Amino acid sequence: MLDERKAAILRTVVEEYIETAQPVGSAHVAQATSLSVSSATVRNEMAVLEHEGYLVQPHTSAGRIPTDKGYRFFVDHLTEPGVLGPAQVQRVRDFFDRAHGELERMLHDTSRLLSSVTDYAAVVVSPPHEAAVIRSAQLVRLAPRVALVVVVLGNGVVEKRTVDLDEGVDDASLGAASAHLATQLVGSTLAQPATPVSSGDAVTDGVVAAAVAALADDDDDGPDQVFMGGVARMASAFDGVETVRKVVGILEQQYVVVSLLRDVLDRGLSVAIGSEHGLEQLSTCAVVVAPYEVEGRVSGAVGVLGPTRMNYPQALAAVAMVSQRLGRRLSEG
Amino acid sequence: MLDERKAAILRTVVEEYIETAQPVGSAHVAQATSLSVSSATVRNEMAVLEHEGYLVQPHTSAGRIPTDKGYRFFVDHLTEPGVLGPAQVQRVRDFFDRAHGELERMLHDTSRLLSSVTDYAAVVVSPPHEAAVIRSAQLVRLAPRVALVVVVLGNGVVEKRTVDLDEGVDDASLGAASAHLATQLVGSTLAQPATPVSSGDAVTDGVVAAAVAALADDDDDGPDQVFMGGVARMASAFDGVETVRKVVGILEQQYVVVSLLRDVLDRGLSVAIGSEHGLEQLSTCAVVVAPYEVEGRVSGAVGVLGPTRMNYPQALAAVAMVSQRLGRRLSEG
DNA sequence: GATTGGCACTCGGTACAATCGAGTGCCAGG
DNA sequence: CCTGGCACTCGATTGTACCGAGTGCCAATC
Numbered sequence: 144m145l146d147e148r149k150a151a152i153l154r155t156v157v158e159e160y161i162e163t164a165q166p167v168g169s170a171h172v173a174q175a176t177s178l179s180v181s182s183a184t185v186r187n188e189m190a191v192l193e194h195e196g197y198l199v200q201p202h203t204s205a206g207r208i209p210t211d212k213g214y215r216f217f218v219d220h221l222t223e224p225g226v227l228g229p230a231q232v233q234r235v236r237d238f239f240d241r242a243h244g245e246l247e248r249m250l251h252d253t254s255r256l257l258s259s260v261t262d263y264a265a266v267v268v269s270p271p272h273e274a275a276v277i278r279s280a281q282l283v284r285l286a287p288r289v290a291l292v293v294v295v296l297g298n299g300v301v302e303k304r305t306v307d308l309d310e311g312v313d314d315a316s317l318g319a320a321s322a323h324l325a326t327q328l329v330g331s332t333l334a335q336p337a338t339p340v341s342s343g344d345a346v347t348d349g350v351v352a353a354a355v356a357a358l359a360d361d362d363d364d365g366p367d368q369v370f371m372g373g374v375a376r377m378a379s380a381f382d383g384v385e386t387v388r389k390v391v392g393i394l395e396q397q398y399v400v401v402s403l404l405r406d407v408l409d410r411g412l413s414v415a416i417g418s419e420h421g422l423e424q425l426s427t428c429a430v431v432v433a434p435y436e437v438e439g440r441v442s443g444a445v446g447v448l449g450p451t452r453m454n455y456p457q458a459l460a461a462v463a464m465v466s467q468r469l470g471r472r473l474s475e476g
Numbered sequence: 477m478l479d480e481r482k483a484a485i486l487r488t489v490v491e492e493y494i495e496t497a498q499p500v501g502s503a504h505v506a507q508a509t510s511l512s513v514s515s516a517t518v519r520n521e522m523a524v525l526e527h528e529g530y531l532v533q534p535h536t537s538a539g540r541i542p543t544d545k546g547y548r549f550f551v552d553h554l555t556e557p558g559v560l561g562p563a564q565v566q567r568v569r570d571f572f573d574r575a576h577g578e579l580e581r582m583l584h585d586t587s588r589l590l591s592s593v594t595d596y597a598a599v600v601v602s603p604p605h606e607a608a609v610i611r612s613a614q615l616v617r618l619a620p621r622v623a624l625v626v627v628v629l630g631n632g633v634v635e636k637r638t639v640d641l642d643e644g645v646d647d648a649s650l651g652a653a654s655a656h657l658a659t660q661l662v663g664s665t666l667a668q669p670a671t672p673v674s675s676g677d678a679v680t681d682g683v684v685a686a687a688v689a690a691l692a693d694d695d696d697d698g699p700d701q702v703f704m705g706g707v708a709r710m711a712s713a714f715d716g717v718e719t720v721r722k723v724v725g726i727l728e729q730q731y732v733v734v735s736l737l738r739d740v741l742d743r744g745l746s747v748a749i750g751s752e753h754g755l756e757q758l759s760t761c762a763v764v765v766a767p768y769e770v771e772g773r774v775s776g777a778v779g780v781l782g783p784t785r786m787n788y789p790q791a792l793a794a795v796a797m798v799s800q801r802l803g804r805r806l807s808e809g
Numbered sequence: 810g811a812t813t814g815g816c817a818c819t820c821g822g823t824a825c826a827a828t829c830g831a832g833t834g835c836c837a838g839g
Numbered sequence: 840c841c842t843g844g845c846a847c848t849c850g851a852t853t854g855t856a857c858c859g860a861g862t863g864c865c866a867a868t869c
C-alpha cells in the first residue's frame with residue numbers, strides 16, 4: 144500500500160482538486176499538509192504516486208490530478224462519511240417527518256431532496272413490485288374487447304395491464320373472472336403467482352389466464368421504477384456541452400441507470416468511480432449508492448451521480464442518511 | 477407589412493441562419509434569393525429590416541440574424557407546414573400501427589418518437605383525468621389505519637390516493653364502504669363527483685367522504701401528466717453550458733412545462749418564440765405545440781422544444797402529424 | 810427615383826511572437 | 840533521506856499585425 148506520507152499527499156491533492164477543479168502543485172501541497180516537508184520532497188513523492196497510477200499530469204509542468212485509482216484509494220482509506228452540515232441534516236429530518244402521500248410521489252420527492260442536499264443528480268429506485276403482497280386484483284372493462292387488470296400491492300403500488308378479450312365475453316363473465324382472479328391472486332406475489340385453479344368455467348379460465356399472463360411480462364418500465372431529481376445540476380458539473388449531452392442521454396434511459404446501480408450494489412460497493420462501472424459515456428462520472436431496507440429486507444436503492452471529482456464524504460453521508468431514513472419511513476407504512 | 481422583396485430577403489436570412497447558425501451577409505442573400513439584385517440593394521433593405529426589428533447584427537460589420545419578431549413573421553407568412561421526409565412519415569405511421577400497451581407507456585414512447593423525428597426535445601401532455609368516466613372504484617387496506625382508494629378511468633388510467641381511517645374500521649366496514657363508493661362514483665367523472673348519498677351507516681359514510689375528499693385534491697403530479705423525450709438533445713442545440721442548465725432545469729419542473737403549453741394553446745397559437753412565452757430561462761427557445769383530439773374532444777397536446785433557430789416547417793409538420801395520429805389512435809381505444 | 814458599383818471603414822478572428830509564471834525533474838550538498 | 844537551487848517545459852496571457860467578411864454611404868447610371 145501507500146506509506147503514511149504518500150497517503151497524506153494524495154489526500155490533500157484529492158481534497159484540493161475536488162474543491163478547486165484546478166491541478167494541484169507541489170508547493171500547495173507542501174504548505175497545506177500537516178507534515179512539514181519541502182515542496183521538493185512532495186514533488187518526489189508525487190512522481191512516485193504518478194508512476195503508481197494514483198495521479199496524472201494534464202500536461203508537463205502542470206499540477207497533478209487524481210486518477211480513478213486515486214479517488215478510489217481516497218474513498219477507501221482516507222475518508223469516512225459522517226460530515227453533513229447540521230442544516231442539511233435538519234432538512235432531511237424535516238422532509239421525512241412531513242413526508243406523506245403516495246409511494247411514487249414520495250420517492251420522487253426524495254430524489255429531489257437528495258439532489259438538493261448534495262448538489263448532484265440523485266436517483267431513487269423503488270422496491271421491486273414482485274416482492275409485494277397482492278392485496279386486491281380485479282378486471283375492468285375499457286372497451287368491448289379490452290379489459291384492464293388492476294392489481295393493488297401491499298406497499299400501495301398499483302400495477303395494471305391491458306388484456307385483450309375474446310369475442311363475446313359479457314359483463315357477467317368478466318365479473319366472474321374478476322372475482323375468480325381475486326381469489327387466486329390475493330395474498331400471493333407477482334413473482335410467484337399461485338398456479339391458477341380452474342373455476343370450472345372455460346370462459347372464466349381463459350380470461351384469468353390472459354390476465355395472469357399480462358401481469359407476468361413487465362415491459363412496463365422494466366421490473367422497477369426509478370425516480371430522478373436534479374438532472375440539471377449535471378450541467379453545472381461539467382464544462383463541455385458534449386459531456387453533458389452524453390450524461391443526460393444516459394439518465395434518460397432509465398433502465399440503464401437501474402442496472403448501473405444494481406450492478407454496483409451487487410459487487411458489494413457503495414461507490415463506483417469513472418471507468419469502474421462499464422459505461423463509456425459516464426467515464427467522467429462517479430456514483431454513490433446505498434440500499435435501503437423496508438421491514439428488514441433490502442428493497443431499493445438511493446444514489447447520487449456526479450463528476451468523478453465529487454465531494455465523496457458529503458455524498459456518502461447524504462446517501463447513507465437518506466437511505467436509512469427512507470427505509471425507516473417506508474417500514475412504518 | 478413587408479413588401480415582396482423584404483419578405484424574400486427575410487426568408488432567406490432565416491432559412492440560412494437556421495441551417496448554418498452563422499450571421500448571414502448581404503452577398504449571400506443577393507446570390508441565394510431568386511430576385512436578381514445586387515448586394516448593395518440587399519444591404520439597404522436589410523438596414524430597413526433591422527430598423528423595423530426583424531433582424532439584428534451581433535456586432536457592426538457582421539451579417540444579420542433574425543430576431544424573435546423576424547422568426548414570427550417567418551412562421552406566420554413565409555412558410556407552410558407539410559414538408560416531412562417520407563422516411564419520417566413512415567416511422568410515424570409504423571409507430572402508431574404498432575403502438576400498444578398502457579396509455580402512459582404509449583404517451584411516453586410518443587414523446588421519444590417525436591423527439592427523434594424532429595431532433596429536439598418533445599413533450600406529450602396526457603388527457604386530463606377529470607374528464608374521463610369512472611369505471612371502477614374500490615378501497616383497499618394497506619395498513620391498520622390506512623387504506624388506498626383506487627379509481628379506474630375509462631381511458632385506462634388508474635388514480636389512487638391514500639386515506640387515513642378512523643380507529644376501528646374493520647374489514648367488513650371497509651368492504652361496505654368500498655361497495656358504496658363504487659355505486660356512488662362509477663359512471664361519473666372526477667371533475668363532478670356525484671354528491672354522496674348516505675348509505676345509512678355512519679362509519680361507511682365517513683370513510684366514503686374521506687375517500688372522495690382524497691380524490692378531490694390532485695397534488696399528485698398536478699392535474700395532468702406530462703411525458704418528455706430527448707431532453708439530451710437540448711444539450712446539442714446550445715453551446716453554453718449555462719443555457720443548457722437553465723433549460724433542463726425548466727424541463728424538470730414538469731408543471732411549468734404543462735402550463736407553458738396550455739398557455740400557448742389558450743392564446744390560439746401553435747408556435748411561441750423566445751420572449752413570447754414569459755419564461756426568462758427559455759428566452760432562447762421556441763415551442764411548437766398542437767392539441768390532439770380523442771373522440772372529437774381536445775384532450776391533450778404534443779409539442780417540441782428547441783432553440784429559436786429551429787426548423788419550424790419540419791417541427792410544425794411533425795407535431796401536426798403526430799398529434800393527429802395520436803388522437804386517432806387513442807380514439808379507437 | 811430606384812439600383813448599382815465603388816470605396817472607406819469597422820471589427821471579429823487568426824496567426825505569431827514575446828513574455829510570464831506555475832510547476833516539474835534533477836542534482837549536489839547537508 | 841531531505842532540501843535548496845536551477846534549468847527547463849509548456850500553457851496561458853498579452854500585444855501586434857493583418858486578413859477578410861461585411862457594412863454604410865455616395866456618386867454614377869438606367
